[in-house]
Amino acid sequence: MPPAPEAAAGLxxxxxxSGGGAFAAGLLIAIELPWAAARAATASAPEPVPTGQxxxxxxxxxxxxxxxxxxxxxxxxxxxYTSQSQCIAEELxxxxxxxxxxxxxxxxxxxxxxxxxxxxxxxxxxxMAWSAPLRxxxxxxxxxxxxxxxARLRVDPASLSTENGVITHGPSGRSLRYGExxxxxxxxxxxxxxxxxxxxxxxxIGKPVHRIDTPDKAIGKTVYGIxxxxxxxxxxxxxxxxxxxxxxxxxxxxxxLAVPGVKQVIVLDDLVAVVADxxxxxxxxxxxxxxxxxxxxxxxxxxATLWSDLEKASQGPGAVAKKxxxxxxxxxxxxxxEASYELPYLAHAPMEMTNCTVHVQGGACEVWxxxxxPGFAQAGAAKALGITPDKVTINNHLIGGGFGRRLEVxxxxxxxxxxxxxxxxLKVIWSREEDIRQQLYRPLYHExxxxxxxxxxxxxxxxxxxxxxxxAHWLPPAFKDGVDSDAVDGAAEVPYAVGDRLVEFVRHxxxxxxxxxxGVGPNGSxxxxxxxxDLIARKTGVDPLAFRRGLLEKNARALGVLNLAADKAxxxxxAPSLPSGARRGRGIALMNAFGSYLAAVADVAVSDEGDxxxxxxxxxADVGKVINPDILQAQIQGGxxxxxxxxLFGKITFAGGAVEQGNxxxxxxxxxxxMPAIEVHIVPSTENSGGIGEPGTVVTQPAVANAxxxxxxxxxxxxxxxxxxxxxxx
Amino acid sequence: MPEFTINGEKRDVDVPSDMPLLWMLxxxxxxxxxxxxxxxxxxxxxxxxxxGVAVRSCQLPVxxxxxxxxxxxxxxGNTSAGAKIQKAWIDLEVIQCGxxxxxxxxxxxxxxxxxxxxxxxxxxxxxxxxxxxxxxYVRIREGIKHAARS
Numbered sequence: 021m022p023p024a025p026e027a028a029a030g031l032x033x034x035x036x037x038s039g040g041g042a043f044a045a046g047l048l049i050a051i052e053l054p055w056a057a058a059r060a061a062t063a064s065a066p067e068p069v070p071t072g073q074x075x076x077x078x079x080x081x082x083x084x085x086x087x088x089x090x091x092x093x094x095x096x097x098x099x100x101y102t103s104q105s106q107c108i109a110e111e112l113x114x115x116x117x118x119x120x121x122x123x124x125x126x127x128x129x130x131x132x133x134x135x136x137x138x139x140x141x142x143x144x145x146x147x148m149a150w151s152a153p154l155r156x157x158x159x160x161x162x163x164x165x166x167x168x169x170x171a172r173l174r175v176d177p178a179s180l181s182t183e184n185g186v187i188t189h190g191p192s193g194r195s196l197r198y199g200e201x202x203x204x205x206x207x208x209x210x211x212x213x214x215x216x217x218x219x220x221x222x223x224x225i226g227k228p229v230h231r232i233d234t235p236d237k238a239i240g241k242t243v244y245g246i247x248x249x250x251x252x253x254x255x256x257x258x259x260x261x262x263x264x265x266x267x268x269x270x271x272x273x274x275x276x277l278a279v280p281g282v283k284q285v286i287v288l289d290d291l292v293a294v295v296a297d298x299x300x301x302x303x304x305x306x307x308x309x310x311x312x313x314x315x316x317x318x319x320x321x322x323x324a325t326l327w328s329d330l331e332k333a334s335q336g337p338g339a340v341a342k343k344x345x346x347x348x349x350x351x352x353x354x355x356x357x358e359a360s361y362e363l364p365y366l367a368h369a370p371m372e373m374t375n376c377t378v379h380v381q382g383g384a385c386e387v388w389x390x391x392x393x394p395g396f397a398q399a400g401a402a403k404a405l406g407i408t409p410d411k412v413t414i415n416n417h418l419i420g421g422g423f424g425r426r427l428e429v430x431x432x433x434x435x436x437x438x439x440x441x442x443x444x445x446l447k448v449i450w451s452r453e454e455d456i457r458q459q460l461y462r463p464l465y466h467e468x469x470x471x472x473x474x475x476x477x478x479x480x481x482x483x484x485x486x487x488x489x490x491x492a493h494w495l496p497p498a499f500k501d502g503v504d505s506d507a508v509d510g511a512a513e514v515p516y517a518v519g520d521r522l523v524e525f526v527r528h529x530x531x532x533x534x535x536x537x538x539g540v541g542p543n544g545s546x547x548x549x550x551x552x553x554d555l556i557a558r559k560t561g562v563d564p565l566a567f568r569r570g571l572l573e574k575n576a577r578a579l580g581v582l583n584l585a586a587d588k589a590x591x592x593x594x595a596p597s598l599p600s601g602a603r604r605g606r607g608i609a610l611m612n613a614f615g616s617y618l619a620a621v622a623d624v625a626v627s628d629e630g631d632x633x634x635x636x637x638x639x640x641a642d643v644g645k646v647i648n649p650d651i652l653q654a655q656i657q658g659g660x661x662x663x664x665x666x667x668l669f670g671k672i673t674f675a676g677g678a679v680e681q682g683n684x685x686x687x688x689x690x691x692x693x694x695m696p697a698i699e700v701h702i703v704p705s706t707e708n709s710g711g712i713g714e715p716g717t718v719v720t721q722p723a724v725a726n727a728x729x730x731x732x733x734x735x736x737x738x739x740x741x742x743x744x745x746x747x748x749x750x
Numbered sequence: 751m752p753e754f755t756i757n758g759e760k761r762d763v764d765v766p767s768d769m770p771l772l773w774m775l776x777x778x779x780x781x782x783x784x785x786x787x788x789x790x791x792x793x794x795x796x797x798x799x800x801x802g803v804a805v806r807s808c809q810l811p812v813x814x815x816x817x818x819x820x821x822x823x824x825x826x827g828n829t830s831a832g833a834k835i836q837k838a839w840i841d842l843e844v845i846q847c848g849x850x851x852x853x854x855x856x857x858x859x860x861x862x863x864x865x866x867x868x869x870x871x872x873x874x875x876x877x878x879x880x881x882x883x884x885x886x887y888v889r890i891r892e893g894i895k896h897a898a899r900s
Binding site for chain 1: 778787788789875887
């Protein structure tokens with residue numbers, strides 16, 4: 021029998037929060053959250069949080085000095101295990117190598133996001149949401165430890181100093197370890213006010229410290245959800261109706277049951293799963309089945325219709341997201357520009373495909389998976405089984421890439437429904453094809469823009485965003501007055517001076533389910549705005565950089581990153597050509613979203629056949645105060661690559677109601693031999709921290725599209741780049 | 751019962767000869783460092799070594815392993831090239847989510863073992879079969895060069 025590392029890990033994690041088991045003695049710090057009142061006012065939680073219990077538990081110090089941080093934001097590659105730990109450890113005065121980090125369990129009262137209300141990791145919000153509360157938690161714990169030590173040593177707390185988990189009384193040279201006073205400290209009343217460190221004394225915050233999750237990941241020791249192994253576990257894989265919303269018709273189970281190792285075939289109304297001794301046998305069994313599907317109402321759904329229906333909806337009217345002055349009146353005459361940009365459905369395609377391990381027994385359910393929304397996973401599993409959420413235990417794991425995919429719990433729900441029919445624990449793994457074809461997608465967006473130009477300045481602006489609403493299904497109370505605030509993020513507020521303006525949202529749902537996708541709304545809105553800026557500039561014979569500068573006189577941070585990127589990229593000099601691509605171009609783009617400012621300059625070479633080779637990417641970023649500058653660089657680099665895959669290759673299309681793509685051969689991800697050189701330049705800043713997981717993805721796409729426009733004279737308006745439209749002579 | 755040499759250890763494993771090596775490692779032996787990413791040898795997450803040569807274990811039936819020595823991410827640190835790559839990956843903080851990185855490290859270790867000073871073209875050729883959705887390619891390239899210099 022293989023080892024079962026997660027059984028033990030899950031137990032210890034639960035013990036931390038219950039305050040029992042191995043962690044019975046020691047310091048468990050709780051602090052009151054300042055936004056508790058605000059949250060209560062805007063609460064959309066399914067279960068109201070009782071007054072007086074809005075506390076947040078992050079830190080445990082055991083008598084043997086082991087320090088455990090229970091972290092509210094989930095690690096999926098973006099580095100927040102480390103950055104959150106830096107915040108606590110800085111104020112607590114412990115070294116990061118002494119810290120054990122663990123994900124918080126579902127517990128909205130304690131770990132609900134200040135940004136989303138619900139317990140969720142996403143939207144590039146972790147640093148802005150959690151830095152301050154985690155620092156306060158660390159400082160509060162330190163104050164309690166010092167107070168306990170002062171009592172033990174019978175000295176003034178002010179005469180004690182802390183360093184690396186040790187409290188020292190300077191005058192006498194006596195010292196106590198945190199573990200020695202943790203139990204006593206945990207019995208003291210936390211101070212209501214606690215001083216935070218002066219930034220000049222920081223030893224961790226703002227420093228490029230090493231990630232705490234890297235060493236295990238480098239040796240294959242990290243246990244992701246897909247790696248969970250439990251005693252007696254069986255393995256399953258599944259197939260849902262290829263046509264959206266279709267049902268299972270007839271299926272003869274015999275061919276699957278004849279495959280060695282196959283134990284069970286499970287037929288639900290919308291999917292078929294095969295359970296076996298190992299994943300391979302389950303896959304062989306599934307492939308042996310000839311399943312008759314009843315395709316249902318979406319059998320005629322095709323991509324051309326999806327595009328044209330969206331365009332029709334974009335004729336309006338829309339719900340008003342922003343209105344200043346009377347843009348429509350001003351857009352009746354004068355020098356006008358108008359364009360529409362269309363963004364495709366996209367799959368997240370994280371390298372760890374959807375998977376979930378479930379054990380249903382005795383009216384309860386235990387789940388092992390990686391999720392960005394532990395509370396949603398718990399609620400989804402409970403609902404699927406008709407039990408209460410308290411009967412569902414969620415063991416969260418490090419995630420092999422989220423990008424929004426794990427903000428949805430469809431994989432958990434399907435696994436629970438299947439596992440309910442199986443005795444013992446069951447690991448359900450989706451094939452890559454199932455993961456590409458059966459998920460929720462970045463919405464199809466239509467971005468319609470109109471502007472009036474007077475003396476080189478924009479004096480009226482109309483931006484209408486049309487698409488499906490993610491918020492409406494993900495957090496229904498947040499969808500208000502017909503406006504999806506995510507879909508118009510990046511459009512409602514723009515860095516440029518654009519005169520009178522009207523920004524609208526048209527909600528247009530198709531049968532295709534939609535989800536957040538790295539870069540979310542700004543991926544569409546900022547792509548459109550930045551392409552539109554280049555259109556106006558080039559149509560009027562103005563340099564795109566100079567045109568933007570003229571609209572940014574009152575926005576120093578935006579102008580700062582724009583100028584920095586342009587300078588570092590050598591704006592005004594020719595972009596290099598390649599033997600394979602004689603036509604060359606340089607494009608620029610700016611973005612302000614997620615609380616951050618980024619500008620990108622892309623160089624491209626375009627072949628006669630229309631192949632685009634991105635040769636260099638220069639990105640400047642002003643993200644405010646930084647917790648970890650090395651992780652910041654990594655996120656911008658990685659975000660840019662994610663954007664390159666989207667703009668060059670990314671599309672999910674439908675034919676006959678089914679997704680046409682299925683694996684990395686036809687849903688292309690950038691490879692290392694297609695990589696440009698990427699330079700990242702950071703503007704030092706003392707402004708509030710912005711997010712950085714997504715901006716690199718957002719700003720890269722229009723920079724590349726604008727470079728292609730510069731190289732070919734063709735502005736492509738539907739993504740991804742279509743080589744046929746920019747082939748020589750096209 | 752077929753015998754395999756995995757990370758220097760002899761293992762008797764009773765599995766069908768057409769089972770891909772990936773699933774024998776992961777599901778039968780519980781060695782989950784080797785990852786499932788696509789199942790069609792497009793992504794490289796399942797890369798292991800057979801006698802030092804990088805192969806995609808999702809497409810390699812165990813019946814074709816023969817008497818070649820299998821090395822996985824759990825054992826590659828015992829080789830000089832593997833240890834250098836793993837140290838470079840930590841020094842340069844190459845890793846983000848980390849799911850593809852066992853495969854990246856196995857491909858990079860095979861490259862470095864056969865070519866102590868790979869240039870950009872060598873790196874492109876050896877690593878183009880390993881996808882990374884987090885986009886760590888800038889640092890993978892730097893990491894291989896860093897390891898080569900060490």
